[in-house]
Amino acid sequence: MQPTDIRDPGHFHRVVDCQWACPAHTDVPEYIRLIAQGKFTEAYLVNRESNVFPGILGRVCDRPCEPACRRSRVEAEPVAICRLKRVAADHRDDVRPYLPSVPAQKNGKRIACIGAGPASLTVANDLMPLGYEVTIFEKWGTPGGLMRTNIPAFRLPEGVLDEEIGYILDMGVDLRLGSPVTSMERLLAGGEFDAVFVGSGAPKGKDLDLPGRRGPKEVQDHIHIGIDWLESVAFEHVKSIGQRVLIIGVGNTAMDCCRTSLRLGASEVKVMARKPRGFFKASDWELEDAEEENVEIIVNHAPKAFVVEAGRLAGMLFDRMEYDLDADGRILAERVLGEEMIPCDDVILAIGQENAFPWIEDGLGIEFDKWHVPKVDPVTFQSSLPQVFFGGDAAFGPKNIIWAVEHGHQAAISLHKYCQGLPVADRPPPMVTLSSRKMGLHEWSYKNDYNPLERRTMPHVALKERFKKVDIEVELGFTAEQVEIEVQRCMNCDIQTVFDARLCIECDACIDICPMDCLTMTTNAPEEELRSKLKAPALNLDQPLFVSSPLQHTGRVMVKDEDVCVHCSLCAERCPTAAWDMQKSKIQIPYASDEIPPSCLTHKTRKTA
Amino acid sequence: MSFIAKPKVAHPSLPRNALGLTRRDYEGGMSTLCAGCGHDSVTAAIVEAIWEMSIRPEQLVKLSGIGCSSKTTAYFDSGGHGFNSVHGRMPSIATGAISANRDLHYVGVSGDGDTLSIGFGQFAHAIRRNLNMLYIIENNGVYGLTKGQFSASADIGTKAKRGEENRQPPVDPVLTALTLGGSFIARSFSGDKEQLVPLIMAGLRHRGFALIDVLSPCVTFNDHQGSTKSYSFIRENYDAVVHADFIAPAQEITASYAAGEAMSVAMHDGSRILLRKLDPSYDPTDRTRAYAYLRSRLAQGEYVTGLIHIDESSPDFHEVSGSSTTPMNQLPYARLSPGSEGLKKILNRYR
Numbered sequence A: 001m002q003p004t005d006i007r008d009p010g011h012f013h014r015v016v017d018c019q020w021a022c023p024a025h026t027d028v029p030e031y032i033r034l035i036a037q038g039k040f041t042e043a044y045l046v047n048r049e050s051n052v053f054p055g056i057l058g059r060v061c062d063r064p065c066e067p068a069c070r071r072s073r074v075e076a077e078p079v080a081i082c083r084l085k086r087v088a089a090d091h092r093d094d095v096r097p098y099l100p101s102v103p104a105q106k107n108g109k110r111i112a113c114i115g116a117g118p119a120s121l122t123v124a125n126d127l128m129p130l131g132y133e134v135t136i137f138e139k140w141g142t143p144g145g146l147m148r149t150n151i152p153a154f155r156l157p158e159g160v161l162d163e164e165i166g167y168i169l170d171m172g173v174d175l176r177l178g179s180p181v182t183s184m185e186r187l188l189a190g191g192e193f194d195a196v197f198v199g200s201g202a203p204k205g206k207d208l209d210l211p212g213r214r215g216p217k218e219v220q221d222h223i224h225i226g227i228d229w230l231e232s233v234a235f236e237h238v239k240s241i242g243q244r245v246l247i248i249g250v251g252n253t254a255m256d257c258c259r260t261s262l263r264l265g266a267s268e269v270k271v272m273a274r275k276p277r278g279f280f281k282a283s284d285w286e287l288e289d290a291e292e293e294n295v296e297i298i299v300n301h302a303p304k305a306f307v308v309e310a311g312r313l314a315g316m317l318f319d320r321m322e323y324d325l326d327a328d329g330r331i332l333a334e335r336v337l338g339e340e341m342i343p344c345d346d347v348i349l350a351i352g353q354e355n356a357f358p359w360i361e362d363g364l365g366i367e368f369d370k371w372h373v374p375k376v377d378p379v380t381f382q383s384s385l386p387q388v389f390f391g392g393d394a395a396f397g398p399k400n401i402i403w404a405v406e407h408g409h410q411a412a413i414s415l416h417k418y419c420q421g422l423p424v425a426d427r428p429p430p431m432v433t434l435s436s437r438k439m440g441l442h443e444w445s446y447k448n449d450y451n452p453l454e455r456r457t458m459p460h461v462a463l464k465e466r467f468k469k470v471d472i473e474v475e476l477g478f479t480a481e482q483v484e485i486e487v488q489r490c491m492n493c494d495i496q497t498v499f500d501a502r503l504c505i506e507c508d509a510c511i512d513i514c515p516m517d518c519l520t521m522t523t524n525a526p527e528e529e530l531r532s533k534l535k536a537p538a539l540n541l542d543q544p545l546f547v548s549s550p551l552q553h554t555g556r557v558m559v560k561d562e563d564v565c566v567h568c569s570l571c572a573e574r575c576p577t578a579a580w581d582m583q584k585s586k587i588q589i590p591y592a593s594d595e596i597p598p599s600c601l602t603h604k605t606r607k608t609a
Numbered sequence B: 001m002s003f004i005a006k007p008k009v010a011h012p013s014l015p016r017n018a019l020g021l022t023r024r025d026y027e028g029g030m031s032t033l034c035a036g037c038g039h040d041s042v043t044a045a046i047v048e049a050i051w052e053m054s055i056r057p058e059q060l061v062k063l064s065g066i067g068c069s070s071k072t073t074a075y076f077d078s079g080g081h082g083f084n085s086v087h088g089r090m091p092s093i094a095t096g097a098i099s100a101n102r103d104l105h106y107v108g109v110s111g112d113g114d115t116l117s118i119g120f121g122q123f124a125h126a127i128r129r130n131l132n133m134l135y136i137i138e139n140n141g142v143y144g145l146t147k148g149q150f151s152a153s154a155d156i157g158t159k160a161k162r163g164e165e166n167r168q169p170p171v172d173p174v175l176t177a178l179t180l181g182g183s184f185i186a187r188s189f190s191g192d193k194e195q196l197v198p199l200i201m202a203g204l205r206h207r208g209f210a211l212i213d214v215l216s217p218c219v220t221f222n223d224h225q226g227s228t229k230s231y232s233f234i235r236e237n238y239d240a241v242v243h244a245d246f247i248a249p250a251q252e253i254t255a256s257y258a259a260g261e262a263m264s265v266a267m268h269d270g271s272r273i274l275l276r277k278l279d280p281s282y283d284p285t286d287r288t289r290a291y292a293y294l295r296s297r298l299a300q301g302e303y304v305t306g307l308i309h310i311d312e313s314s315p316d317f318h319e320v321s322g323s324s325t326t327p328m329n330q331l332p333y334a335r336l337s338p339g340s341e342g343l344k345k346i347l348n349r350y351r
Helices: A009-015 A017-021 A028-036 A040-050 A054-060 A081-091 A118-130 A158-169 A184-189 A226-234 A252-263 A284-292 A401-419 A480-489 A509-513 A527-532 A570-574 B038-052 B068-075 B090-100 B112-116 B120-128 B173-180 B193-205 B231-236 B287-299 B317-321 B339-349
Strands: A110-114 A133-137 A174-176 A195-198 A223-225 A244-248 A268-272 A296-298 A301-309 A312-325 A331-343 A346-349 A388-390 A431-436 A495-499 A519-522 A545-547 A557-561 A580-588 B060-064 B081-084 B105-111 B133-139 B184-189 B209-215 B238-240 B242-247 B262-266 B272-277 B303-310
Touching: A009 A017, A009 A431, A009 A580, A017 A028, A028 A040, A028 A081, A028 A480, A040 A054, A040 A081, A040 A401, A054 A081, A054 A158, A054 A401, A081 A480, A110 A118, A118 A133, A118 A158, A118 A195, A118 A401, A184 A195, A195 A401, A223 A226, A226 A252, A226 A346, A244 A252, A244 A312, A252 A268, A252 A284, A252 A346, A284 A296, A301 A331, A312 A346, A388 A401, A495 A557, A509 A519, A509 A570, A509 B038, A527 A545, A570 A580, B038 B068, B038 B105, B038 B133, B038 B193, B038 B209, B060 B068, B060 B090, B068 B081, B068 B105, B068 B112, B068 B133, B090 B105, B090 B120, B090 B133, B090 B317, B105 B112, B112 B120, B112 B133, B112 B173, B120 B133, B120 B173, B120 B209, B133 B193, B173 B184, B173 B209, B173 B287, B173 B303, B184 B193, B193 B209, B193 B242, B193 B303, B231 B238, B242 B303, B272 B303, B287 B303
Parallel strands: A110 A133, A110 A195, A133 A174, A195 A388, A223 A346, A244 A268, A244 A346, A268 A296, B060 B081, B060 B105, B105 B133, B133 B209, B184 B209, B238 B303
Antiparallel strands: A301 A312, A312 A331, A431 A580, A495 A580, A519 A557, A545 A557, B184 B303, B242 B272, B262 B272
């Protein structure tokens, strides 16, 4: 193998698995370390740099970081990253003095954002400090998009939403509520804006056109589209539901629907899944929370018909399914075992959602594919009409909030470049800086002891209490004692083991001390061969190998398998020549503000690292 | 030395031996030696060897004298028996322990100071008696614990850290053991575990005194230019005559080498050492030629390493002395202690 180029930010970025997995590349280890030091405000600000809604996402993020967490490869459970994000948000002081300030002198460019969801709000957050005038058009009477309409208040309180959305709107965003854009053509023809960002989400819930669906109004009134129904609950248009409710689908929307049903008075809620549990789309923690509330999840039932008796919805008919699975859990064959009618008063369909653009006219130059999804550049988010950009669910279909935020950041860079007449595809590169964490002979400026304790579990409001009102937040947040333990479970993956082959005397000390058998000195070979002959074979191909240049005594190479390194620093402590050093890698992810010389920016920063 | 404990966490797919134990189960306390000390690598090699041999932790007896080397017994096999004896007197303690219980494995870890200066007499007699033990010398040519004086193994012309030159001729433990009739004599290097680990395994299986002189650089006082026991000097002047593979009785011998390049030595318990000869003319069973070869390479300033001499035929201490085959702790008290009447009878024999 060629020696690893440690000047390439990609190498160290991949090693910080949580940050690598996060669509917005949030600097997770840094904010967890700040929480450990009691610096909640600083932790919040580190978070907010990439993830503009730490309080919101600390409650409802889909957490792609957690399955990636290295801790889960060393023991069973990852660090409760998302819960810790909430800790920083809950305990921060006033962050307003440290937020980017907006220049009084505008740059003369005007941006229209369609939909006041997370993608548009992120665009506004990034562009307002650069002097842009941003107008957001929102069809509802409140901003937030699906964060407000689709996520029930018992998971995400209104106050948290208002505060974090407020930080952005208070920069002077021209928010036009109750103003749906009904014609892209008119918006463009008006000439009011230099560029348009479409962040209108995927607002159309999928229907299930089965026998009985198109029945009389009496039946129609008891069959609901999940996201529309949640929206109606959020805006208090719906305040009750029948006693027996069936939810069709097992995604996160289904979990919100079943739990909301319980709060609106349902006593018997069943979630109906077509396939076995391994195929559920809902996150584990959302399934757990629903089951804790005594929601019954019934597997292997494929919906067949709505049963209408005497002009009323009586229940749903299902095919009872059986599946043959292979060793990897894939379906080899399926059989129908029979039918089953499950009686109910209401059905909520939560089988997916899609984007819909009835308001974008043909012939404008905005191309759509055969599913009527706009053709959007996956890097620049530019559509085929150069001044129109898409982001969030509107661009590539339903994902999650943190993806929408990242789309917003990337689109903001593109919008800025477009408005300044610069090539949009010319993206600023990520950078990495490394700085030693060594303080004394045996002292490191981070806590490197491996903490063997298990993941803390989130305390919840007692079951009896939580159904009294629809907006009682169920999760209470970690206690101080829980925080103290959970922060120390983070393995500081951003503190890298940096090796200098020129200093190595090949004494084996690092290899002997490594508790995880991550290090090997051996003759160089192609990657596949090298992976097999390490002290512990490197089987996780997602984790890079570090390969040094040839060592001076024997010409062998030092190989480090990053897979299960716990960053305990023992290799660096044992090294007599400091060939190993623990160095913090700071991955600098470019934002629109990086396009402006620092001297032109006025916002204050708090030094955090 | 390190100031934080090695975390208990281990690689999730760390292999297990026949007893279901991992390498980590054979570790001891955290080393307090200097970072980079060759002795820590010897410790790691011992851990690897006893893990691979599936020795039950409590079947091993660790013995040592005084010095940096003698601290290392604390750093492996925390479940084993241990005795830190007086400076240079480890062989006496070993003799007593071995007499009392021949069912255990004995590992003595000593240094060049402990063995070749104050303990030289004891060392010689342990070889002469062919005590059934593995005796490892962690040889760094320097008194590290007392801040860097030359030891008895320091070569003529080698320089101390502050520049003084050694003028006294060294004692070579390997040549000494060859002269004294040692039955298993090897030399290795702490930085070459591929060679060292099988040697330790073979040494533990050898019936009789197994000496391994391990060049183990002192990173603090003897790892500079002008030292003949630095990492760089040893790597440059390294002459491996044989490479050993240890084959336990249960394992099939799968390695095959061209005729004339490999030699298989059967040990009394059925295990084997497969010697891949890097120098085809080298014969480790011929004591006289081994001695001559060593002397000739020494004149070139080279360290000959590998299994230098082996003789599985010489009787060990138990055979010669007719010691009890039953460990003394398993003998009934009446047999262990003749009582006052018995003592009288014994004494009467000499009247």
